[in-house]
Every structure is written in structure tokens, then in C-alpha cells.
Amino acid sequence: MPTAGDIYYFASRGGSASRPPVVLIHGAGGDYLHWPHNIRRLPGYRVLAPDLPGHGRSEGLGQQSVRAYAQVVIDWLIETGIYRAVFVGHSMGGAIAQTLALEHQENVLGLGLVGTGARLRVNPALLERISSPETFKSAVDLVVEWSYARQTSPRQREQIRKQLASNRPSVLLGDYQACDRFDVMERVKDIRVPTCVICGEDDRMTPPKYSEYLAEHLPNAQLKLIPEAGHMVMLEQAEAVAGVLEDFLSTVSY
16 A cells, blocks of 8 residues: 555556546544445546544544544645545545535545534443443444444454454544534535435434435535445445445546
8 A cells, every 4th residue: 555644545546537536535443444345446536545644554643623634634635646536435534525625625526425414423422432441342342333234244243343443542532522523514505516425224323314414405415325234334335335436426527
């Protein structure tokens, strides 16, 4: 994986110069592997997927605000030599993508908002569990339980459990604090770039009503609900999400 500054990132090979670059932004406690291979390698597109600071293989410290993460992404984007892109963000990554569209409009060609909302309140009991070494493991277990549709395989759940548990507790806590403070409900109407809103029908972390709000209040948005999927919809129904993104990206001017 290449680096830019302290940021490690996945970069697909090839991609047409006539099509927009695509940047995938993972959610709280995640890394680039939260995006399955068929989304990281969308045919005909240059796709990049960074590990945010303190996550995965990236150095540095995690942040405690969505705005701070958005600035990190912009600095990294410029470091890679890319000026404009379509940003596809999951959960906290979707909050980062919305912030980019509001505060760095010149860099944003379009948005893919996956399992996210204009506000991301976090259950206080979950924050409390994450903050204590004695209850950190149970907090991870709770996140995994809430993140998947009930029919998702135990093997897939265990993979994410191990990945989340590998985070420094301070990083995961900072991510969820950042989510809890995020609120752009009164500002989303100002996001005018083409937007695709994607949500699993069984999402319990950010239920479909969050995505419906985005689709109703964003002036240029479309909503896709994916059946038999929860919060980790891009892993649970990878082919369906990849297809939705391909269809959406074909409509974005570059």
C-alpha cells in the first residue's frame, strides 16, 4: 500500500481519466478493509481507500471531531495529487463526506453516503463501555451485535470483532465521541452535489429513517435500501452495493 504523509491507503490500478476518482472513507474503528474488494476495484475507476490516522496501518492519533478528520482527508487528498473526487463514506465516514461537501465544496464531485445520517447520536451506555478498560471488550461485542443483520454469518461477525478489538481504546472512543457531536441536520440542504444514499433495511446503528432524512433534505439525492443487510451493508451485500455505486457514478460529471 502507498503512503501520503502518515496515511496508508489502498489504490486500485488503472481507471479511466474521463471518470472521477473515488475515495472510500471507513467508519468508526475501521480501516480500508471495511470496503470489500469489488468496491475497492470498481471497473473503470481509480479508487482510493485511506486508513484514517491511528487506524489500520496509518500512523498518528485518532481525532475527536468529524471536522478534524475531514481536514486530514483533504490534506491527504492534496498530497496524493488529486484535487477533486467522489467521496463514499460509511457511518462516521459518511459524516466526514458530508462535512467535506459543506466546507470543501471545490474538492467534491459527488457523495455516496452509506449507513449514515445528518446526526449520529451514540448510545451513552456504549460510550461508557468503550471508555473503561474493564468493559471495552463488551463494548466491541455490542457494536458487532448492532452492526449486522440477524442472518449474517458468525464468521463475518468474528472478522469484524477482531478488527475492532485491535483498535486502541482511545481511538475507538474518540471516533464515537466525534460521531456523537456530529450534527448537520440544518445544513444538509446546502449540499448540492449528486448524492447516493445507501442503507441496509435492517440497520440498527443508523436505521433507515436516518437515510430517508438525508434523501428528503438533500436537493440532489437518491435513496437505495438494501434488503437482508444491516449497518455493515457494504460487507453483507457487497455485490448489491457495488452495483448501486457503479450506476450512481456513471451519472457524475467529471
